[in-house]
Amino acid sequence: MIFFSCGEISGDGYASGLLAALRSLGYEGEIAGMIGPRTAAGGGTPLWDSGALSIMGISGALGALPRLLKLKKEMTEDILRRNPEALVVFDSPDFHLPLVSALRKKEWRGRIIYAVPPTVWAWRPGRCAPLAREVDLCLPLFRFEHEFLAERGVPSLWRGHPLVDEFLSLPRKTPPSPKQIALLPGSRRSEISRLLPPLTECADLLEKRGYRPVFSIAPGLPADLGDHLRESLRGREYDERGGRVLMADSAAVAGASGTAAVEAMMAGRFMAVLYKMDLLSFLVWHLFVSTPFISLPNLLVNEEIYPELLQKDATGEQAFRALTGYLEDDHARAAADEKISEAREAMGPPGAFPFWARSVLDLLSPARAS
Numbered sequence: 363m364i365f366f367s368c369g370e371i372s373g374d375g376y377a378s379g380l381l382a383a384l385r386s387l388g389y390e391g392e393i394a395g396m397i398g399p400r401t402a403a404g405g406g407t408p409l410w411d412s413g414a415l416s417i418m419g420i421s422g423a424l425g426a427l428p429r430l431l432k433l434k435k436e437m438t439e440d441i442l443r444r445n446p447e448a449l450v451v452f453d454s455p456d457f458h459l460p461l462v463s464a465l466r467k468k469e470w471r472g473r474i475i476y477a478v479p480p481t482v483w484a485w486r487p488g489r490c491a492p493l494a495r496e497v498d499l500c501l502p503l504f505r506f507e508h509e510f511l512a513e514r515g516v517p518s519l520w521r522g523h524p525l526v527d528e529f530l531s532l533p534r535k536t537p538p539s540p541k542q543i544a545l546l547p548g549s550r551r552s553e554i555s556r557l558l559p560p561l562t563e564c565a566d567l568l569e570k571r572g573y574r575p576v577f578s579i580a581p582g583l584p585a586d587l588g589d590h591l592r593e594s595l596r597g598r599e600y601d602e603r604g605g606r607v608l609m610a611d612s613a614a615v616a617g618a619s620g621t622a623a624v625e626a627m628m629a630g631r632f633m634a635v636l637y638k639m640d641l642l643s644f645l646v647w648h649l650f651v652s653t654p655f656i657s658l659p660n661l662l663v664n665e666e667i668y669p670e671l672l673q674k675d676a677t678g679e680q681a682f683r684a685l686t687g688y689l690e691d692d693h694a695r696a697a698a699d700e701k702i703s704e705a706r707e708a709m710g711p712p713g714a715f716p717f718w719a720r721s722v723l724d725l726l727s728p729a730r731a732s
Contacts, residue, residue, distance in 0.1 A: 363446040364722070366395040366406060367437065367461065369415025369454035371549045371582050372621045374398025376452050376477055379524050381406055383719035391447065396437065399582055409440065413584060415454045430457060438464045441472075447726050448473040455480035459492060466496045473725050477501040477718060479518075483510040484653045490514040499725055501718050504662070505710060521717040522710030529628040530712055532610070542574045543685060544601075544608045544631075546617025549580040551587055553618055556638040556676075558594060563678025564616055564685075565598065571686065576612065578605040614689055616681040619656050623668060627659040627705050632698050633668045634684035636676040662705040667698055 364384070368377040378400035381393050385405065394407035396415075402408045414433060438461065441449060449465070449472060451458040462474055479500040482489050493500060493516045500518040502508045508520035545565060547557045565575035577600040579591050592600070601608045606625050609615050615626045615633040626633040635657045655661050657668045669684040671677070688695050 363392040363394065363444060364389075365441055365444065365446040365449045366393055366397050366401065366452070367449065367458060368395075368397060368401070368412045368452035369457065370412065371398065371580060373415075373452040373454060373478070374400045374412050374582070376524060377401040377406070377412075377450075378404045379715040380450065380477065380718050380722070383715040384722065386716070387719050387723060389719075389723060395449075410437070415457055433457075434461050434464060437461060438468065441465060442468055442470055445470075446472060448475060448722065450475045450477055450722065453478040455489065459489065462496050463492060473498045475499045475501065475722055475725065478503060479507070479511065479516075481507075482514075483507055487514070490516055499721060501721065504658070505708070506661075519717070519721050520710070522712060522714045523624075524714040524718075525624060525628050526709050527712045527714060528606075532606075538611055538613050538631075539574070540613050540689075541572065542576060542612045543568055544578060544605065544612035544615045544617070545575050546578045546580075546605045546608075546615065546622050547591070548618035548620075548622075549583060551584075554587070554591060557618055557636050558591075560636060560638075560676055560678040560681065561616060562598075564681040565678075567678060567682040568685070571682075575599070576601050576608060578602075578608045578617070580605060614685050616685055619670070623657045623659055624709075626668075627662075627702055628709070630699070630702055630706070632685075632688045632695070632702065633657075633659075634671060634681045635668045636671045636681060638673060638676045659702065659705045662708040663701055665701060667701040667705060 366377050368374055374397065377397055381401055381404045392407060394409055396410035396412055397406045397408050398412035434457065474497050476493065476497045479493060479502055480489050483506065498517060500511055500516055502511060502518060502520055503523050505520055508518045511518040545561045547554045547561055568575045577595050577598060579588060579600050579602045581602065581604050605622055609626055609629045609631050612631065615631050617636060619635045619637040623633055623635055637656055653661060655666060656670055659668055660666050671680045688698055
């Protein structure tokens with residue numbers, strides 16, 4: 363048995379990809395744990411819902427702390443009882459690092475793999491020490507992450523980002539509508555509540571300019587949140603196929619920072635990135651995060667390809683200006699498109715999920731032989 367633990371929609375995507383790759387390589391053991399709907403649909407056994415870790419900001423985490431501590435205790439006890447061959451955790455370091463430490467303190471000696479490990483290159487580099495001490499293997503998304511971890515003694519392997527394969531497998535489409543703009547308010551409750559108002563304002567400005575704004579309602583949202591978003595967008599056009607599909611059909615994008623920005627880059631689309639945090643989270647980020655950019659495409663080329671509209675600048679008017687500055691200036695558009703292609707090349711070769719699966723199985727081979 364391999365125990366999976368993932369949080370949020372993006373973590374569920376990585377977990378489902380690894381599960382499918384493990385099965386394709388012949389792994390027949392049970393895969394169970396805290397998973398989302400995609401991983402469950404692929405054959406994983408859900409013991410907890412990955413939505414339990416859908417929290418944004420320090421304030422949200424503090425409010426959820428008693429529940430998360432209880433969850434960590436339950437999962438620790440369950441893993442000790444089941445004694446799986448390996449534990450694979452995905453992202454969500456504020457939950458998973460304490461979980462891993464708790465298991466090691468209980469002298470659990472199973473293999474631990476951290477897929478999508480903490481962004482120690484951006485802040486809290488002290489986390490490298492427990493990663494090196496308690497984790498058997500990290501599987502980061504980017505080459506620069508792998509190099510940062512390896513230089514600090516953390517066991518790490520890398521061969522491209524999983525999105526490379528996913529975008530290569532998408533059917534070739536006709537050119538996007540030159541007037542359609544994708545608006546992505548995110549997939550987390552607090553994120554949507556902060557970004558929907560400025561994106562709605564942006565939509566109004568775009569419509570007046572002759573554009574066609576279309577909002578994305580992310581698949582896999584909790585039912586009540588999806589209903590709330592549909593109600594909030596009554597009278598506006600929205601799309602529930604997923605942000606990736608909507609972006610491919612659109613000329614440009616505005617919305618939440620994170621995975622969406624990487625997906626926009628892979629689709630070759632310009633994006634205005636909006637990011638709004640609670641005050642405490644923003645102060646911590648401002649004081650301790652050492653990177654010049656929030657958006658990963660910008661980090662990949664060390665240049666602001668995607669305008670980053672943070673806090674008070676995350677307004678509908680600012681997003682509108684960024685979008686029209688790209689769409690209506692041939693020189694600016696050509697320059698941005700060239701940099702987007704450069705960032706996409708930095709994502710590495712295809713084959714990430716099969717590489718992850720083979721790395722996990724290679725790690726388990728000595729234990730199986732003994």
